[in-house]
Amino acid sequence: MDNLHQLTHAYSQAPWRRQMYMIGVILLLLVCAAIVAGIYLNVTARAAAVGRQIQEMQVRVYGYHYLTGESGETYVPIEELEQKIANLNSQLAYLTSYTIMQERVKDMNLTPIAADRIAYLEVPGYVDRQSTSLAPPPVPVVVSASVIDPQFKESLFDWVTEQARKTASLLGEAIP
């Protein structure tokens, strides 16, 4: 027992060494924690900054705009462009509307042609004016018939024949 006690004493760390060890471990933990916290802060800060950018762009779509702001925006959301395109299409439609075109006809001293002044020519293969096509017709969905495994449809005779053919083939390869 005494020997054990002495042995323990002999190999015991000095208290100051143990303190230094503990301090070192704690410092190491602190440094690790600081590194992790730094990385975390860096990542989260960047995520927050990107999140804010996204939110600002989203606000351009659904939020409010100041009367004096946003004159030099680089990025314009798709939705805003779509709104502008729709607006321009409507303006174009107005400029080519029936009433406006009639005014232009009047300004140009044109009059509608009377039926008796039209000369008709027979043009073989002529196709009447077709209604508008704004998009292609839907692609027909081709449902391919499922391929049935031969095992489910071959007869016993077919199977025996196939096996015999395979065996002969293998034998043919094996014999030089």
Place this chain on the structure above:
Amino acid sequence: MSRYTAGQAVPMGRIRKKPALGETPDIKIPVSEKAGQTLTGWRFNLLAILFGLAGVMIIIQLVRLQFSPERTEFVSQGDQYNRTLHIFYPPRGDIYDRYGRLLAGSTLVYEIGAQVDNVDNPDSIAFALSKVLAGHAEYNYAGYSDDVYSVIHQAQLSGTSYVQLADFVTPDELTQLQSWARNYANLPDVDYGEAGKPSLNGLVYRPRLQRYYPENALGANVLGFVNREGTGMFGVEAEFNDLLAGAPQSVWMTLDPYQVTEIPQLKAGADIVLTIDREIQAAAEEVLDKGLTDSGADGGVILVMDPNTGEMLAIASTPRLNPNEYWNYADVFTDNTPYNRAVSQDYEPGSVFKVLTMAAALDSGAVTPETQFIDTGSIQIGGVTIHNWDWGAWGPQDMQGCMAHSLNVCLTWVAEQTGAGTFYQYMQNFGFGRITGIDLAGEAPGRLKLPGDTDWYEAELGTNSFGQGVAVTPIQMIAAISSVANAKGEMMVPHVMESMVRDGFQYTPTTQIVGRPISAETARHLTELLAKSLEGESSDALVEGYRVAGKTGTASIATPTGYSTTQTNASFVGWGPVGRPRFLVYIWLEKPSTSEWGSVVAAPVFHDLVERLVVLMDIPPDGVLQGSANP
């Protein structure tokens, strides 16, 4: 030899004195140090216990809050600041005419509001808005400026963060406001007295799309309109509202930048291509307006259909509303006037109905075109005496003569020969008494009294045969007569939707046939009979170079005290060119004042319209085609 003597202080850990066996090392700690350590330990322990208790209390409180009744309230309070609800509306689908001309699109408008906390000068905002929006119908009243100021002031008092001040502001008006804002911002910082420095700070705007009709009132009765809430009203807008509007989505948009909510990818509303031809629609409306002016009629309808497919090429009805100014609806449609008379107003059509009576009789074999009838000027049916329109007796007539002279007595006899059961079966096959299924909102079914109904009398067979005592809509009439006009006996479903564009594909429904109420042979015979009738009467409906078939109609108008003796409904139905039908036209003039007869007021309208139709539809005259066929 040891460097240290007994009793000398030895640094611990460096030189260890080996104790003798059985001897316990005696480490002496000063009394003062021992007491201090005990005291420090006690204090630390107490502090630890206190902190521990505080931590436990906090944890207990946290757990308690999680399960407390107030939890939901706290959560909702937090949500108020953490997220905002936004409803995203997909762009409404466009509407085109059959050749791709935009009839209904979208335009940018702006909602103007104030972020109250940022407002520096409510007076400036009120003044600027009242000046810029002076031309805006909704805001050009005298007290608008005061109202704006009051709204902002109230919001400031109540702590409201945002108030809406104007809506449907045009891009031009917004540009003016922006100009005002920049000018105010550039003012020098001097003393502006009690009024303060003018500023539009706090004024914000939000863009959005609003329905826009570039053709204004053209085709308005077909299109309908979209109201302030974005809902389609009447016509195509109402019928296909779900299709056009797409599916709006409500999303809680979080304010937490770590949890950015994605703006939903909205499925845009479908675009619709109509069968309506803008040029034909315009021609129909112009001819109708002229017809109303010439005849002094209260209102009217012109329908143009391709009888081969049921496609409606034009639907003109009065009155018409500019759908861009839909708020005038109540001023335009007074006295329960339907938005589209063609589909929503039934009436007694009069003699145009004889086309169908004769079709039923010919098809059932009750009569042939050569069947002779001696017109004595009156006929008894169900205890009621029927007379001709002129109260005259026309003597021996074949069926062509009966139709050409529009003899009520003859047609009553024809209906009798057909038999009530057969006659009404045919009328049901023609679709009367039920809606045609046209893809326009608000279709009326009309009323066809049938034998067995409590209010049906035998005399109805006679009056119904010439279009009295039966309530039909113009669209029902044109749908029924399409079976005659297309010379195939096929009754087509009238429709205005040519195709639909959705998800990048254009879907075109196939033409639908309601049924075959009559045979193709009957249709051809009747068309020939009616063409000859018009030619025999030198009708005003005839068009030079084109052979057309048709029938006039003059109907007495029922009043609470009986049929009016002064007011009529004048109608005309006609189609052509005979043998290769391309158009079917139905005209109804309500209460014409210059003449009560359809042959006088409605037939010329048909003539005027067909003259323009043949040009717009590239229909060569009969002579050209005959010359081409027989070189």
